[in-house]
Amino acid sequence: xxxxxxxxxxxxxxxxxxxxxxxxxxxxxxxxxxxxxxxxxxxxxxxxxxxxxxxxxxxxxxxxxxxxxxxxxxxxxxxxxxxxxxxxxxxxxxxxxxxxxxxxxxxxxxxxxxxxxxxxxxxxxxxxxxxxxxxxxxxxxxxxxxxxxxxxxxxxxxxxxxxxxxxxxxxxxxxxxxxxxxxxxxxxxxxxxxxxxxxxxxxxxxxxxxxxxxxxxxxxxxxxxxxxxxxxxxxxxxxxxxxxxxxxxxxxxxxxxxxxxxxxx
Amino acid sequence: xxxxxxxxxxxxxxxxxxxxxxxxxxxxxxxxxxxxxxxxxxxxxxxxxxxxxxxxxxxxxxxxxxxxxxxxxxxxxxxxxxxxxxxxxxxxxxxxxxxxxxxxxxxxxxxxxxxxxxxxxxxxxxxxxxxxxxxxxxxxxxxxxxxxxxxxxxxxxxxxxxxxxxxxxxxxxxxxxxxxxxxxxxxxxxxxxxxxxxxxxxxxxxxxxxxxxxxxxxxxxxxxxxxxxxxxxxxxxxxxxxxxxxxxxxxxxxxxxxxxxxxxx
Numbered sequence: 360x361x362x363x364x365x366x367x368x369x370x371x372x373x374x375x376x377x378x379x380x381x382x383x384x385x386x387x388x389x390x391x392x393x394x395x396x397x398x399x400x401x402x403x404x405x406x407x408x409x410x411x412x413x414x415x416x417x418x419x420x421x422x423x424x425x426x427x428x429x430x431x432x433x434x435x436x437x438x439x440x441x442x443x444x445x446x447x448x449x450x451x452x453x454x455x456x457x458x459x460x461x462x463x464x465x466x467x468x469x470x471x472x473x474x475x476x477x478x479x480x481x482x483x484x485x486x487x488x489x490x491x492x493x494x495x496x497x498x499x500x501x502x503x504x505x506x507x508x509x510x511x512x513x514x515x516x517x518x519x520x521x522x523x524x525x526x527x528x529x530x531x532x533x534x535x536x537x538x539x540x541x542x543x544x545x546x547x548x549x550x551x552x553x554x555x556x557x558x559x560x561x562x563x564x565x566x567x568x569x570x571x572x573x574x575x576x577x578x579x580x581x582x583x584x585x586x587x588x589x590x591x592x593x594x595x596x597x598x599x600x601x602x603x604x605x606x607x608x609x610x611x612x613x614x615x616x617x618x619x620x621x622x623x624x
Numbered sequence: 625x626x627x628x629x630x631x632x633x634x635x636x637x638x639x640x641x642x643x644x645x646x647x648x649x650x651x652x653x654x655x656x657x658x659x660x661x662x663x664x665x666x667x668x669x670x671x672x673x674x675x676x677x678x679x680x681x682x683x684x685x686x687x688x689x690x691x692x693x694x695x696x697x698x699x700x701x702x703x704x705x706x707x708x709x710x711x712x713x714x715x716x717x718x719x720x721x722x723x724x725x726x727x728x729x730x731x732x733x734x735x736x737x738x739x740x741x742x743x744x745x746x747x748x749x750x751x752x753x754x755x756x757x758x759x760x761x762x763x764x765x766x767x768x769x770x771x772x773x774x775x776x777x778x779x780x781x782x783x784x785x786x787x788x789x790x791x792x793x794x795x796x797x798x799x800x801x802x803x804x805x806x807x808x809x810x811x812x813x814x815x816x817x818x819x820x821x822x823x824x825x826x827x828x829x830x831x832x833x834x835x836x837x838x839x840x841x842x843x844x845x846x847x848x849x850x851x852x853x854x855x856x857x858x859x860x861x862x863x864x865x866x867x868x869x870x871x872x873x874x875x876x877x878x879x880x881x882x883x884x885x886x887x888x889x
Contacts, residue, residue, distance in 0.1 A: 372843060429848060430853050431851070431852045474821070476825060476829055476843045478832065478836060478840070480836055481836060481841075483828075524811055524812060525817060528809075529825055531807045531811070532805050533844065534845070536804040536826070537838055539804065541881055547793045550785075550786065552789060552790060556780075557794065558834060559740065559753070559754060560740060560797055563752060564741055565826050567743065567746060568823070569823060570745075571745055573806035573809050574809070576805075577799070577803065578799060578802075581799065581803075582799070585695055585696065587695040588718075591720055592720070601877055602877070605877065608873065609803055611866065612803065613799070615866075616803075
Protein backbone atom coordinates (compact mmCIF):
# COMPACT_ATOMS: atom_id res chain seq x y z
CA UNK A 360 0.00 0.00 0.00
CA UNK A 361 1.30 3.43 -0.92
CA UNK A 362 0.55 7.06 -0.17
CA UNK A 363 -0.59 8.99 -3.25
CA UNK A 364 -3.35 11.39 -2.29
CA UNK A 365 -2.72 13.78 0.55
CA UNK A 366 -5.13 16.21 2.22
CA UNK A 367 -3.53 19.18 3.97
CA UNK A 368 -5.25 20.43 7.12
CA UNK A 369 -3.88 23.88 7.92
CA UNK A 370 -2.25 26.57 5.79
CA UNK A 371 0.36 28.13 8.06
CA UNK A 372 4.14 28.09 7.61
CA UNK A 373 4.68 24.38 8.24
CA UNK A 374 1.62 23.36 6.20
CA UNK A 375 2.69 25.57 3.30
CA UNK A 376 6.33 24.46 3.08
CA UNK A 377 5.52 20.81 3.69
CA UNK A 378 2.66 20.56 1.17
CA UNK A 379 4.62 22.41 -1.53
CA UNK A 380 7.57 20.04 -0.97
CA UNK A 381 5.25 17.00 -1.08
CA UNK A 382 3.66 18.26 -4.28
CA UNK A 383 7.05 18.87 -5.90
CA UNK A 384 8.11 15.36 -4.86
CA UNK A 385 5.18 13.92 -6.84
CA UNK A 386 2.49 13.48 -4.23
CA UNK A 387 -1.00 14.57 -5.17
CA UNK A 388 -2.28 17.20 -2.74
CA UNK A 389 -6.01 16.74 -3.30
CA UNK A 390 -7.36 19.48 -1.03
CA UNK A 391 -6.41 22.12 1.50
CA UNK A 392 -8.47 22.94 4.58
CA UNK A 393 -8.09 26.06 6.66
CA UNK A 394 -10.61 27.97 8.77
CA UNK A 395 -9.21 31.18 7.28
CA UNK A 396 -10.39 31.63 3.72
CA UNK A 397 -7.47 33.85 2.68
CA UNK A 398 -4.86 31.33 3.89
CA UNK A 399 -6.71 28.36 2.39
CA UNK A 400 -7.05 29.96 -1.04
CA UNK A 401 -3.47 31.23 -1.04
CA UNK A 402 -2.06 27.77 -0.40
CA UNK A 403 -4.52 26.07 -2.76
CA UNK A 404 -3.39 28.51 -5.46
CA UNK A 405 0.22 27.47 -4.94
CA UNK A 406 -0.74 23.80 -5.10
CA UNK A 407 -3.30 24.18 -7.90
CA UNK A 408 -5.85 22.20 -5.87
CA UNK A 409 -9.29 22.88 -4.34
CA UNK A 410 -9.72 24.15 -0.80
CA UNK A 411 -12.45 24.31 1.81
CA UNK A 412 -13.00 26.20 5.06
CA UNK A 413 -15.70 23.72 6.15
CA UNK A 414 -14.63 20.57 7.98
CA UNK A 415 -17.68 18.68 6.71
CA UNK A 416 -16.56 19.35 3.11
CA UNK A 417 -13.19 17.65 3.48
CA UNK A 418 -12.87 14.98 0.80
CA UNK A 419 -12.79 11.30 1.80
CA UNK A 420 -10.37 10.52 -1.03
CA UNK A 421 -7.11 10.99 0.89
CA UNK A 422 -4.65 8.21 1.69
CA UNK A 423 -3.01 10.52 4.22
CA UNK A 424 -4.39 13.50 6.16
CA UNK A 425 -1.65 15.83 7.45
CA UNK A 426 -2.72 18.14 10.28
CA UNK A 427 -0.56 21.27 10.77
CA UNK A 428 -2.60 23.63 12.93
CA UNK A 429 -2.12 25.52 16.17
CA UNK A 430 -2.19 22.96 18.99
CA UNK A 431 -5.26 24.60 20.54
CA UNK A 432 -7.29 23.80 17.39
CA UNK A 433 -6.59 20.05 17.51
CA UNK A 434 -9.35 19.07 19.96
CA UNK A 435 -11.94 20.66 17.79
CA UNK A 436 -10.68 19.42 14.42
CA UNK A 437 -9.54 15.82 14.95
CA UNK A 438 -12.84 14.02 15.75
CA UNK A 439 -14.70 15.63 12.84
CA UNK A 440 -11.77 15.08 10.50
CA UNK A 441 -11.39 11.36 11.20
CA UNK A 442 -15.08 10.75 10.46
CA UNK A 443 -14.47 11.92 6.89
CA UNK A 444 -12.22 8.93 6.02
CA UNK A 445 -12.06 6.32 8.78
CA UNK A 446 -9.71 4.00 6.80
CA UNK A 447 -7.03 6.61 6.00
CA UNK A 448 -3.76 7.40 7.78
CA UNK A 449 -3.80 10.51 10.00
CA UNK A 450 -0.74 12.40 11.22
CA UNK A 451 -0.02 15.69 12.92
CA UNK A 452 3.24 17.62 12.59
CA UNK A 453 3.53 19.06 16.10
CA UNK A 454 6.63 18.52 18.22
CA UNK A 455 4.89 18.87 21.52
CA UNK A 456 1.65 16.92 20.92
CA UNK A 457 1.76 13.21 21.86
CA UNK A 458 0.70 10.61 19.31
CA UNK A 459 -2.10 9.39 21.57
CA UNK A 460 -4.13 12.49 20.74
CA UNK A 461 -5.43 10.24 17.90
CA UNK A 462 -6.19 7.26 20.16
CA UNK A 463 -9.86 6.26 20.22
CA UNK A 464 -10.49 8.49 17.19
CA UNK A 465 -8.56 7.00 14.29
CA UNK A 466 -7.60 3.41 13.39
CA UNK A 467 -4.36 4.39 11.68
CA UNK A 468 -2.38 7.32 13.00
CA UNK A 469 1.02 8.76 13.70
CA UNK A 470 3.26 11.84 13.80
CA UNK A 471 5.44 13.43 11.11
CA UNK A 472 7.40 16.18 12.89
CA UNK A 473 9.70 18.25 10.68
CA UNK A 474 12.27 19.92 12.91
CA UNK A 475 13.12 23.12 11.12
CA UNK A 476 12.16 26.81 11.20
CA UNK A 477 9.73 27.69 8.40
CA UNK A 478 8.97 31.27 7.35
CA UNK A 479 6.62 32.05 4.48
CA UNK A 480 9.15 34.44 2.95
CA UNK A 481 12.01 31.96 2.75
CA UNK A 482 12.52 28.80 0.69
CA UNK A 483 13.39 25.71 2.73
CA UNK A 484 15.69 23.02 1.41
CA UNK A 485 14.13 19.80 2.69
CA UNK A 486 17.54 18.10 2.58
CA UNK A 487 18.25 20.31 5.61
CA UNK A 488 15.15 19.11 7.47
CA UNK A 489 15.14 16.29 9.99
CA UNK A 490 11.84 14.46 10.43
CA UNK A 491 10.97 12.61 13.63
CA UNK A 492 8.31 9.97 13.01
CA UNK A 493 6.06 7.82 15.15
CA UNK A 494 3.08 5.62 14.20
CA UNK A 495 0.60 3.25 15.80
CA UNK A 496 1.67 0.35 13.56
CA UNK A 497 5.01 -0.65 12.06
CA UNK A 498 3.47 -0.62 8.57
CA UNK A 499 2.35 3.00 8.87
CA UNK A 500 5.67 4.02 10.41
CA UNK A 501 7.34 2.62 7.29
CA UNK A 502 5.01 4.69 5.09
CA UNK A 503 5.87 7.87 6.99
CA UNK A 504 9.60 7.19 6.86
CA UNK A 505 9.35 6.65 3.10
CA UNK A 506 7.69 10.03 2.66
CA UNK A 507 10.47 11.79 4.58
CA UNK A 508 13.15 9.98 2.59
CA UNK A 509 11.32 10.78 -0.64
CA UNK A 510 11.62 14.49 0.28
CA UNK A 511 15.38 14.04 0.63
CA UNK A 512 15.21 14.63 4.39
CA UNK A 513 16.80 12.76 7.25
CA UNK A 514 14.37 10.75 9.35
CA UNK A 515 14.56 9.31 12.86
CA UNK A 516 11.93 7.47 14.83
CA UNK A 517 11.16 9.18 18.14
CA UNK A 518 8.67 8.42 20.88
CA UNK A 519 6.21 11.10 21.98
CA UNK A 520 8.31 11.59 25.12
CA UNK A 521 11.52 12.08 23.13
CA UNK A 522 9.78 14.41 20.69
CA UNK A 523 8.56 16.56 23.59
CA UNK A 524 12.18 17.19 24.59
CA UNK A 525 13.33 17.66 21.01
CA UNK A 526 10.67 20.33 20.62
CA UNK A 527 11.47 22.31 23.77
CA UNK A 528 15.19 22.09 22.90
CA UNK A 529 14.36 23.42 19.42
CA UNK A 530 12.45 26.33 20.97
CA UNK A 531 15.62 27.34 22.83
CA UNK A 532 18.14 26.62 20.04
CA UNK A 533 16.08 28.20 17.27
CA UNK A 534 13.17 30.41 18.41
CA UNK A 535 14.92 31.90 21.44
CA UNK A 536 18.31 32.22 19.69
CA UNK A 537 16.51 34.13 16.92
CA UNK A 538 14.89 36.37 19.52
CA UNK A 539 18.37 37.16 20.88
CA UNK A 540 19.18 38.37 17.33
CA UNK A 541 15.94 40.42 17.41
CA UNK A 542 16.93 42.08 20.69
CA UNK A 543 20.37 42.89 19.24
CA UNK A 544 18.69 44.38 16.17
CA UNK A 545 16.39 46.47 18.39
CA UNK A 546 19.28 47.82 20.50
CA UNK A 547 21.33 48.66 17.41
CA UNK A 548 18.58 50.34 15.41
CA UNK A 549 17.62 52.46 18.43
CA UNK A 550 21.18 53.82 18.16
CA UNK A 551 21.46 54.16 14.41
CA UNK A 552 23.70 51.12 13.98
CA UNK A 553 23.17 48.43 11.30
CA UNK A 554 22.18 44.88 12.27
CA UNK A 555 24.44 43.62 9.44
CA UNK A 556 27.45 44.32 11.69
CA UNK A 557 26.33 41.31 13.78
CA UNK A 558 26.24 38.74 10.94
CA UNK A 559 29.88 37.55 11.08
CA UNK A 560 29.46 37.10 14.83
CA UNK A 561 26.15 35.23 14.46
CA UNK A 562 27.65 32.93 11.84
CA UNK A 563 30.74 32.15 13.90
CA UNK A 564 28.58 31.48 16.98
CA UNK A 565 26.59 28.89 14.99
CA UNK A 566 29.71 27.36 13.39
CA UNK A 567 31.49 26.98 16.75
CA UNK A 568 28.98 24.48 18.15
CA UNK A 569 29.70 22.11 15.26
CA UNK A 570 33.12 21.66 16.87
CA UNK A 571 32.70 22.50 20.55
CA UNK A 572 29.85 21.69 22.95
CA UNK A 573 27.98 24.97 23.59
CA UNK A 574 29.20 25.14 27.21
CA UNK A 575 32.81 25.05 25.94
CA UNK A 576 32.04 27.60 23.22
CA UNK A 577 30.57 30.11 25.71
CA UNK A 578 32.30 33.51 25.91
CA UNK A 579 31.37 36.97 27.16
CA UNK A 580 31.01 38.94 30.39
CA UNK A 581 28.74 36.40 32.13
CA UNK A 582 31.09 33.50 31.30
CA UNK A 583 34.12 35.28 32.81
CA UNK A 584 31.87 36.79 35.50
CA UNK A 585 32.87 40.35 34.71
CA UNK A 586 30.48 42.13 37.08
CA UNK A 587 31.59 45.60 35.97
CA UNK A 588 30.38 44.94 32.43
CA UNK A 589 27.24 43.12 33.55
CA UNK A 590 26.24 46.02 35.80
CA UNK A 591 26.90 48.60 33.10
CA UNK A 592 24.72 46.60 30.68
CA UNK A 593 21.90 46.30 33.22
CA UNK A 594 22.10 50.07 33.68
CA UNK A 595 21.77 50.53 29.90
CA UNK A 596 18.62 48.37 29.92
CA UNK A 597 16.98 50.19 32.84
CA UNK A 598 14.25 51.69 30.68
CA UNK A 599 13.27 48.21 29.38
CA UNK A 600 12.76 46.19 32.57
CA UNK A 601 11.91 42.91 30.81
CA UNK A 602 15.10 43.03 28.76
CA UNK A 603 17.06 43.77 31.94
CA UNK A 604 15.40 40.77 33.61
CA UNK A 605 16.21 38.51 30.62
CA UNK A 606 19.81 39.77 30.63
CA UNK A 607 20.20 39.10 34.34
CA UNK A 608 18.62 35.62 34.36
CA UNK A 609 20.55 34.40 31.32
CA UNK A 610 23.79 35.77 32.79
CA UNK A 611 23.16 33.92 36.05
CA UNK A 612 22.44 30.74 34.14
CA UNK A 613 25.63 31.07 32.07
CA UNK A 614 27.60 31.54 35.27
CA UNK A 615 25.94 28.49 36.82
CA UNK A 616 26.70 26.28 33.80
CA UNK A 617 30.32 27.53 33.84
CA UNK A 618 30.64 26.69 37.55
CA UNK A 619 29.15 23.21 37.07
CA UNK A 620 31.61 22.59 34.24
CA UNK A 621 34.56 23.50 36.47
CA UNK A 622 33.32 21.20 39.22
CA UNK A 623 33.15 18.24 36.87
CA UNK A 624 36.70 18.80 35.53
CA UNK B 625 55.60 56.53 11.95
CA UNK B 626 54.70 52.87 12.04
CA UNK B 627 53.81 50.20 14.55
CA UNK B 628 56.42 47.45 14.78
CA UNK B 629 56.84 46.40 18.39
CA UNK B 630 53.77 45.42 20.33
CA UNK B 631 53.44 44.57 24.03
CA UNK B 632 50.47 42.37 24.93
CA UNK B 633 48.84 43.04 28.30
CA UNK B 634 46.64 40.06 29.15
CA UNK B 635 46.68 36.42 28.07
CA UNK B 636 43.00 35.44 27.85
CA UNK B 637 41.04 34.45 24.74
CA UNK B 638 41.07 37.83 23.01
CA UNK B 639 44.70 38.54 23.93
CA UNK B 640 45.76 35.11 22.67
CA UNK B 641 43.97 35.15 19.31
CA UNK B 642 44.81 38.79 18.63
CA UNK B 643 48.51 38.55 19.49
CA UNK B 644 48.96 35.32 17.50
CA UNK B 645 47.27 36.95 14.50
CA UNK B 646 49.43 40.08 14.89
CA UNK B 647 52.56 37.96 15.10
CA UNK B 648 51.59 35.97 12.00
CA UNK B 649 50.93 39.24 10.17
CA UNK B 650 54.55 40.28 10.81
CA UNK B 651 54.28 42.40 13.93
CA UNK B 652 56.89 41.85 16.59
CA UNK B 653 55.26 40.90 19.89
CA UNK B 654 58.05 41.91 22.26
CA UNK B 655 56.56 40.80 25.56
CA UNK B 656 53.47 39.39 27.23
CA UNK B 657 52.20 40.48 30.61
CA UNK B 658 49.68 38.56 32.70
CA UNK B 659 49.21 38.41 36.47
CA UNK B 660 48.78 34.63 36.08
CA UNK B 661 52.14 32.95 35.47
CA UNK B 662 50.62 29.91 33.71
CA UNK B 663 48.67 32.04 31.20
CA UNK B 664 51.60 34.40 30.61
CA UNK B 665 54.05 31.60 29.91
CA UNK B 666 51.59 29.68 27.72
CA UNK B 667 51.00 32.67 25.46
CA UNK B 668 54.69 33.69 25.46
CA UNK B 669 55.50 30.12 24.37
CA UNK B 670 53.14 30.42 21.42
CA UNK B 671 54.63 33.78 20.46
CA UNK B 672 58.24 32.79 21.24
CA UNK B 673 58.71 35.97 23.27
CA UNK B 674 59.51 36.85 26.91
CA UNK B 675 56.82 37.36 29.51
CA UNK B 676 56.43 38.97 32.92
CA UNK B 677 53.88 38.87 35.71
CA UNK B 678 55.26 42.08 37.21
CA UNK B 679 53.90 45.40 35.91
CA UNK B 680 57.14 47.18 36.79
CA UNK B 681 59.04 44.80 34.50
CA UNK B 682 57.08 45.66 31.36
CA UNK B 683 59.50 46.76 28.66
CA UNK B 684 59.51 50.38 27.49
CA UNK B 685 60.35 49.26 23.94
CA UNK B 686 56.81 48.97 22.61
CA UNK B 687 55.32 51.19 19.91
CA UNK B 688 51.87 49.90 20.88
CA UNK B 689 50.58 48.47 24.16
CA UNK B 690 47.42 46.38 23.74
CA UNK B 691 45.41 45.83 26.91
CA UNK B 692 43.03 42.81 26.87
CA UNK B 693 42.10 42.15 30.49
CA UNK B 694 38.94 41.82 32.51
CA UNK B 695 37.39 45.28 32.83
CA UNK B 696 37.74 45.22 36.60
CA UNK B 697 41.55 45.00 36.29
CA UNK B 698 41.86 48.16 34.19
CA UNK B 699 41.90 50.71 37.03
CA UNK B 700 44.79 48.97 38.66
CA UNK B 701 46.84 48.30 35.52
CA UNK B 702 46.52 51.41 33.35
CA UNK B 703 48.34 54.07 35.45
CA UNK B 704 51.34 51.83 36.15
CA UNK B 705 51.45 50.63 32.55
CA UNK B 706 51.50 54.08 30.97
CA UNK B 707 54.45 55.13 33.16
CA UNK B 708 56.54 52.42 31.49
CA UNK B 709 56.46 54.13 28.05
CA UNK B 710 54.86 57.58 28.13
CA UNK B 711 55.44 58.20 24.37
CA UNK B 712 53.84 54.98 23.11
CA UNK B 713 50.32 54.35 21.82
CA UNK B 714 47.97 52.60 24.27
CA UNK B 715 44.74 50.80 23.37
CA UNK B 716 42.30 48.51 25.06
CA UNK B 717 40.14 45.94 23.25
CA UNK B 718 36.96 46.13 25.35
CA UNK B 719 33.58 46.84 23.78
CA UNK B 720 32.06 48.35 26.86
CA UNK B 721 34.91 50.51 28.18
CA UNK B 722 34.95 54.12 26.93
CA UNK B 723 38.11 55.52 25.39
CA UNK B 724 38.36 58.20 28.06
CA UNK B 725 39.54 55.61 30.57
CA UNK B 726 43.00 56.61 29.22
CA UNK B 727 42.42 60.35 29.58
CA UNK B 728 44.83 62.10 31.94
CA UNK B 729 47.05 59.00 31.95
CA UNK B 730 48.39 58.59 28.42
CA UNK B 731 49.29 61.10 25.70
CA UNK B 732 48.38 58.79 22.84
CA UNK B 733 45.51 56.37 23.24
CA UNK B 734 42.59 54.64 21.62
CA UNK B 735 40.47 51.50 21.32
CA UNK B 736 40.84 48.45 19.05
CA UNK B 737 37.68 46.37 19.62
CA UNK B 738 37.51 43.10 17.68
CA UNK B 739 33.87 42.04 17.52
CA UNK B 740 34.02 38.27 17.42
CA UNK B 741 33.73 35.29 19.79
CA UNK B 742 37.14 33.87 20.68
CA UNK B 743 37.63 30.47 22.31
CA UNK B 744 41.06 29.06 23.07
CA UNK B 745 40.16 25.74 21.45
CA UNK B 746 39.13 27.17 18.09
CA UNK B 747 41.09 28.96 15.33
CA UNK B 748 39.68 32.31 14.31
CA UNK B 749 39.87 33.58 10.75
CA UNK B 750 40.54 37.30 11.16
CA UNK B 751 38.93 37.96 7.77
CA UNK B 752 35.71 37.17 9.66
CA UNK B 753 36.45 39.73 12.37
CA UNK B 754 35.15 43.29 12.37
CA UNK B 755 37.23 45.83 14.31
CA UNK B 756 35.74 49.02 15.69
CA UNK B 757 38.40 51.65 16.27
CA UNK B 758 38.64 54.95 18.08
CA UNK B 759 41.65 57.14 18.93
CA UNK B 760 42.45 60.47 20.56
CA UNK B 761 44.16 61.77 17.40
CA UNK B 762 43.49 61.24 13.70
CA UNK B 763 47.06 60.05 13.19
CA UNK B 764 46.73 57.29 15.77
CA UNK B 765 43.30 56.29 14.43
CA UNK B 766 44.96 55.79 11.05
CA UNK B 767 47.62 53.57 12.67
CA UNK B 768 44.93 51.41 14.32
CA UNK B 769 42.90 51.10 11.12
CA UNK B 770 46.03 50.01 9.27
CA UNK B 771 46.63 47.24 11.80
CA UNK B 772 43.09 45.92 11.35
CA UNK B 773 43.37 46.02 7.56
CA UNK B 774 46.78 44.35 7.76
CA UNK B 775 45.09 41.44 9.59
CA UNK B 776 42.60 41.13 6.70
CA UNK B 777 39.73 42.30 8.90
CA UNK B 778 37.00 44.81 8.24
CA UNK B 779 37.31 48.02 10.23
CA UNK B 780 34.86 50.76 11.14
CA UNK B 781 35.37 53.81 13.29
CA UNK B 782 32.94 53.92 16.23
CA UNK B 783 32.54 56.34 19.11
CA UNK B 784 32.62 55.05 22.69
CA UNK B 785 28.84 55.49 22.82
CA UNK B 786 28.28 53.46 19.63
CA UNK B 787 30.70 50.75 20.79
CA UNK B 788 28.77 50.42 24.05
CA UNK B 789 25.66 49.49 22.04
CA UNK B 790 27.58 47.27 19.65
CA UNK B 791 28.89 45.37 22.64
CA UNK B 792 25.58 44.84 24.43
CA UNK B 793 24.02 43.81 21.07
CA UNK B 794 26.87 41.33 20.60
CA UNK B 795 26.21 39.90 24.07
CA UNK B 796 22.64 39.11 22.98
CA UNK B 797 23.38 37.96 19.41
CA UNK B 798 26.39 35.84 20.34
CA UNK B 799 26.80 35.07 24.05
CA UNK B 800 23.10 34.68 24.81
CA UNK B 801 22.30 32.88 21.54
CA UNK B 802 25.06 30.42 22.40
CA UNK B 803 23.58 29.95 25.86
CA UNK B 804 20.25 29.06 24.22
CA UNK B 805 22.20 26.30 22.42
CA UNK B 806 23.65 25.27 25.80
CA UNK B 807 20.19 25.01 27.37
CA UNK B 808 19.01 22.90 24.39
CA UNK B 809 22.04 20.66 24.84
CA UNK B 810 21.30 20.31 28.56
CA UNK B 811 17.62 19.40 27.97
CA UNK B 812 18.53 16.87 25.29
CA UNK B 813 21.37 15.14 27.13
CA UNK B 814 19.19 14.81 30.26
CA UNK B 815 16.91 12.72 28.00
CA UNK B 816 19.52 10.73 26.12
CA UNK B 817 19.16 12.71 22.89
CA UNK B 818 22.12 14.01 20.84
CA UNK B 819 22.77 17.75 20.51
CA UNK B 820 23.83 17.11 16.89
CA UNK B 821 20.12 16.79 15.99
CA UNK B 822 19.89 20.59 16.53
CA UNK B 823 22.68 21.62 14.14
CA UNK B 824 20.61 21.90 10.90
CA UNK B 825 18.12 24.03 12.82
CA UNK B 826 20.84 26.24 14.37
CA UNK B 827 22.43 26.76 10.96
CA UNK B 828 19.15 27.66 9.27
CA UNK B 829 18.27 30.06 12.11
CA UNK B 830 21.58 31.91 11.55
CA UNK B 831 21.22 31.84 7.74
CA UNK B 832 17.69 33.24 7.82
CA UNK B 833 18.72 36.58 9.34
CA UNK B 834 20.99 37.24 6.36
CA UNK B 835 17.77 37.57 4.33
CA UNK B 836 15.04 38.54 6.80
CA UNK B 837 15.13 40.94 9.77
CA UNK B 838 15.06 38.76 12.94
CA UNK B 839 11.54 39.91 13.82
CA UNK B 840 10.32 38.63 10.42
CA UNK B 841 12.27 35.38 10.80
CA UNK B 842 10.73 34.61 14.20
CA UNK B 843 8.77 31.34 14.46
CA UNK B 844 7.62 29.08 17.28
CA UNK B 845 4.92 28.86 19.96
CA UNK B 846 5.56 32.33 21.42
CA UNK B 847 5.39 33.98 18.00
CA UNK B 848 2.02 32.41 17.18
CA UNK B 849 1.02 32.78 20.85
CA UNK B 850 0.19 29.07 21.24
CA UNK B 851 -0.53 29.09 24.99
CA UNK B 852 -1.13 25.32 25.11
CA UNK B 853 2.44 24.63 24.03
CA UNK B 854 3.90 27.41 26.17
CA UNK B 855 2.15 26.08 29.28
CA UNK B 856 3.24 22.50 28.60
CA UNK B 857 6.83 23.67 28.22
CA UNK B 858 6.70 25.68 31.45
CA UNK B 859 5.39 22.55 33.17
CA UNK B 860 8.36 20.56 31.80
CA UNK B 861 10.76 23.16 33.26
CA UNK B 862 9.13 23.23 36.70
CA UNK B 863 12.12 21.57 38.39
CA UNK B 864 14.45 24.26 36.99
CA UNK B 865 12.79 27.53 38.04
CA UNK B 866 15.38 29.80 36.45
CA UNK B 867 14.95 28.11 33.06
CA UNK B 868 11.18 28.40 33.42
CA UNK B 869 11.60 32.11 34.18
CA UNK B 870 13.87 32.61 31.16
CA UNK B 871 11.38 30.71 28.97
CA UNK B 872 8.48 32.84 30.16
CA UNK B 873 10.21 36.22 29.88
CA UNK B 874 11.60 35.53 26.41
CA UNK B 875 8.20 34.26 25.23
CA UNK B 876 6.51 37.42 26.50
CA UNK B 877 9.12 39.55 24.73
CA UNK B 878 8.69 37.63 21.45
CA UNK B 879 4.95 38.18 21.68
CA UNK B 880 5.45 41.89 22.39
CA UNK B 881 7.78 42.34 19.39
CA UNK B 882 5.26 40.46 17.20
CA UNK B 883 2.43 42.74 18.38
CA UNK B 884 4.49 45.90 17.78
CA UNK B 885 5.30 44.66 14.29
CA UNK B 886 1.60 44.17 13.50
CA UNK B 887 0.79 47.67 14.78
CA UNK B 888 3.36 49.28 12.52
CA UNK B 889 2.12 47.43 9.38
